[in-house]
Amino acid sequence: MGVTAVARSPFARSVSISGERTAGAQATRKITLGAMGAEVPIVVTAEDGTEATHTLQIRRRPLAQDTTLSGLVPDAGTLDPAFDPDVLGYALTVPGDRVAFTPTALNPKAAITVQGQAVASGAASPPIQVPVGDTAVAVKVVSEDGTADATYTIKVTRPEPELPQDGATAPPARAALSTTSGRQYGLHDGTYDVTMNLWYGVNASVFVLYENGKEIARRDLTPKTPSAQKATVAVTGRKNGTYVYTGELLNQAGRTATTSAKVVVTDANPGRPGLSSDNWDGDGDYTIRMNMWWGANATSYRLYEDGVLVDTQPLDPATPAAQSAATVLTGRPAGRHTYVAELANAAGVTRSDPLTVVAE
CATH class of the missing domain: 2.60.40.10 (Immunoglobulins)
Structure with a gap:
């Protein structure tokens, strides 16, 4: 850990931390903590040459109570600031729609979760879906004895991709969304397709699908104006509830919103026995x-x-x-x-x- 010592007088000749002397009234040094902490001697030399010795006692709680990460590595982008076990908040910008983290606990017996999913110390988390915009990712560490916890939070930002350079001179025509919920068995069980159909008009190069306002899929399209375009997104595992789907078609000249489609899932739970x-x-x-x-x-x-x-x-x-x-x-x-x-x-x-x- 870092220790900074500042002399009361700005005219002090030097400050020494654990035997390492720094000229002037302030010194900073990294201290390596033992299992129980450290005892750090600090010597201040005044302007007239007299010395005063101080002792800083750093006590470390037992390893079984430790909730510190010694490492946190994303599989894309760079943490800002650089990882420090004592810093709990970070920012990260990623280029794609998924990111995973590899957290390492100081105590390998501590329990770690990433976005609520259990992860072994030193192992990569399952990929986390990242829509365009900001997503908060929580890495929680629970001590071995279960008496303490700490949460490292990463604000993951995925920038809005640039419009595709496809040569279009007008924005795409408007497309319609539809779903297959309930069509196969009459069950609205949370498994269905959402389909975009552009029947005729200026084509798009990219289709973006949103569920309740959050991006869940992005599909590349091949523009052949004015031919029809179609894209299908499989949706699975939705619990009972209401889901509203909206979309956007993008080309070099702009973006156009699709119609919306609503799915009410009522049969996701098992049938009654x-x-x-x-x-x-x-x-x-x-x-x-x-x-x-x-x-x-x-x-x-x-x-x-x-x-x-x-x-x-x-x-x-x-x-x-x-x-x-x-x-x-x-x-x-x-x-x-x-x-x-x-x-x-x-x-x-x-x-x-x-x-x-x-x-x-």
Whole structure:
């Protein structure tokens, strides 16, 4: 760490930090800290030659409580200012639409997340999508013992690309947006295409698609004015909610907004499961069966007995096909038992209605 010592009198001859003397009334030196810190002697020599010695005690908290990064490296651009473990805020300009960071913790046992995604110390994060404009990226470090945390924040800027030099003398004609949500199965499950169609007119070289005002895709086009142009963007993994799509067509002469398209996702969560049992004889040995007959598929099944998880199984999704699972239970004590199933996918969880089984 850096230590700066300033003499009270501006006429001091010198200032010494850890034996390294600097002429004048101020000195700065980098100090290497040990596991517990450092003891730094500072000697000030006055104008008349007399010396005064001071001791700076630097105490370092135990490594298990440390939340410091020793390195933070982007895969594009250069951090501003240059990385310093004690500086938490940075700016970064990148040329493309994605960036990844490699954070290294001083304590390799500290937990690191980049934009909420767990990352091993010294390993690259998953790529982060960067739309045109500013995006805040958070790198959080949690101490080994979980008692402290620190967040390094990087303001990532992606400049607006220059208009393509395609020789156009007029801006593009206006295009229309459409979506395929609900067309294939009647499900608005968060997986669909957004398509731009320019039926006739001055062509564009670039199509930009925005979702709720944020850029999510950019496609290069081949202009052949006045022929039709088309571009399709696949959208996946959207949770239940409303998504408004807008676009821009760009050429050398300018940019033109497309029409908008709205998608309301209502079926992203798994379809509702139903439960049944084969406890016809009323003993404590029976099978609970789950069936989801049609709808968005799940990737996992969980069964609860009287509020306690008793079974978990992975499922293979093939929306909108039926899914099923069975849980074999033996030796259940006499009494009433209530079962609830959960189906889960990346969008959310859907619970079944309760099923009551009586064991005698």
